[in-house]
Amino acid sequence: xQDPARQRTAAVVINPVKTDPExxxxxxxxxxxxxxxxxxxxxxxxxxxxxxAAARAAVQARPDVVLVAGGDGTxxxxxxxxxxxxxxxxxxPSGTGNLxxxxxxxxxxxxxGAVHNAxxxxxxxxxxxxxxxxxxxxxxxTHAFLVMAGVxxxxxxxxxxxxxxxxxxxxxxxxxxxxxxxxxxxHIAVRYALDDGPTRxxxxxxxxxxxxxxxxxxxxxxPRAEPDDGILDAVAFRPNGWFGWTKIxxxxxxxxxxxxTGFGRLLARFLPRSRALPTTRARSLRLELDEPEQIQLxxxxxxxxxxxxxxxxxxxxxxxx
Numbered sequence: 001x002q003d004p005a006r007q008r009t010a011a012v013v014i015n016p017v018k019t020d021p022e023x024x025x026x027x028x029x030x031x032x033x034x035x036x037x038x039x040x041x042x043x044x045x046x047x048x049x050x051x052x053a054a055a056r057a058a059v060q061a062r063p064d065v066v067l068v069a070g071g072d073g074t075x076x077x078x079x080x081x082x083x084x085x086x087x088x089x090x091x092x093p094s095g096t097g098n099l100x101x102x103x104x105x106x107x108x109x110x111x112x113g114a115v116h117n118a119x120x121x122x123x124x125x126x127x128x129x130x131x132x133x134x135x136x137x138x139x140x141x142t143h144a145f146l147v148m149a150g151v152x153x154x155x156x157x158x159x160x161x162x163x164x165x166x167x168x169x170x171x172x173x174x175x176x177x178x179x180x181x182x183x184x185x186x187h188i189a190v191r192y193a194l195d196d197g198p199t200r201x202x203x204x205x206x207x208x209x210x211x212x213x214x215x216x217x218x219x220x221x222x223p224r225a226e227p228d229d230g231i232l233d234a235v236a237f238r239p240n241g242w243f244g245w246t247k248i249x250x251x252x253x254x255x256x257x258x259x260x261t262g263f264g265r266l267l268a269r270f271l272p273r274s275r276a277l278p279t280t281r282a283r284s285l286r287l288e289l290d291e292p293e294q295i296q297l298x299x300x301x302x303x304x305x306x307x308x309x310x311x312x313x314x315x316x317x318x319x320x321x
Contacts, residue, residue, distance in 0.1 A: 011063035015070035080144035090118030103212035125315035152206030155294035223259035
């Protein structure tokens with residue numbers, strides 16, 4: 001139970017490369033004073049660290065809320081440290097993609113509004129995805145994700161895209177790895193199991209497992225994905241040549257119509273499911289690969305793996321918005 005005599009305190013985890021620190025500090029200080037909070041504690045991410053040290057220090061400060069000023073990568077690390085603590089996290093979006101903010105409809109261009117919500121907003125529980133990664137040496141590590149995990153083209157985009165180009169041109173930077181991957185039309189052999197089901201085999205260009213469903217530019221990849229239902233949604237890209245990629249493109253273009261409109265939902269009941277872009281849902285998914293493949297979590301590359309087990313910590317994080 002909180003001591004009523006103790007002033008509430010906010011902690012701010014900030015990526016100074018992607019955020020204007022002086023402007024943010026002025027907004028946070030003003031909002032804290034306006035609401036009777038103690039001065040905020042500040043923790044900057046470092047170039048030689050993914051933000052974990054700053055996130056851990058923020059948690060150890062025992063704040064009443066943690067503001068995250070950064071992109072999806074910074075938020076992912078903070079969520080990994082905060083999950084299960086009950087301490088709410090408030091996002092001040094910055095960076096290139098901000099897919100998590102887009103999926104939850106959070107403000108992305110109003111820093112003042114985001115800071116105000118951190119002190120006065122409403123809390124809601126959301127799920128935290130967990131990825132147990134096994135590399136070629138059979139070493140296993142576990143990491144959190146909030147948006148999507150991907151193996152194949154999706155992970156190669158994260159690993160091979162030039163950081164300088166990505167920073168300045170955003171998602172346009174991914175055009176080169178996408179084009180090279182499509183031309184090569186490389187498929188990977190995947191053995192997979194859903195929940196306690198049997199192990200099956202397929203060949204796919206890429207596999208994406210998501211806690212959220214929308215990509216940049218409003219492209220709806222996983223129509224049934226919800227960030228708080230305890231279920232992961234998965235999709236496999238299985239194109240058969242150029243025509244297969246055309247079918248994938250048309251499916252992605254029409255996904256929002258089929259899932260968000262009454263007529264679209266009615267029409268979808270009579271149409272065959274896409275063989276080039278099959279989807280499924282489960283509480284846990286196990287992927288095994290013949291050869292080590294790249295994997296990404298929320299846009300960050302995590303090297304090559306031979307196996308992945310994906311689950312969720314249901315309502316493991318408290319979001320203030």
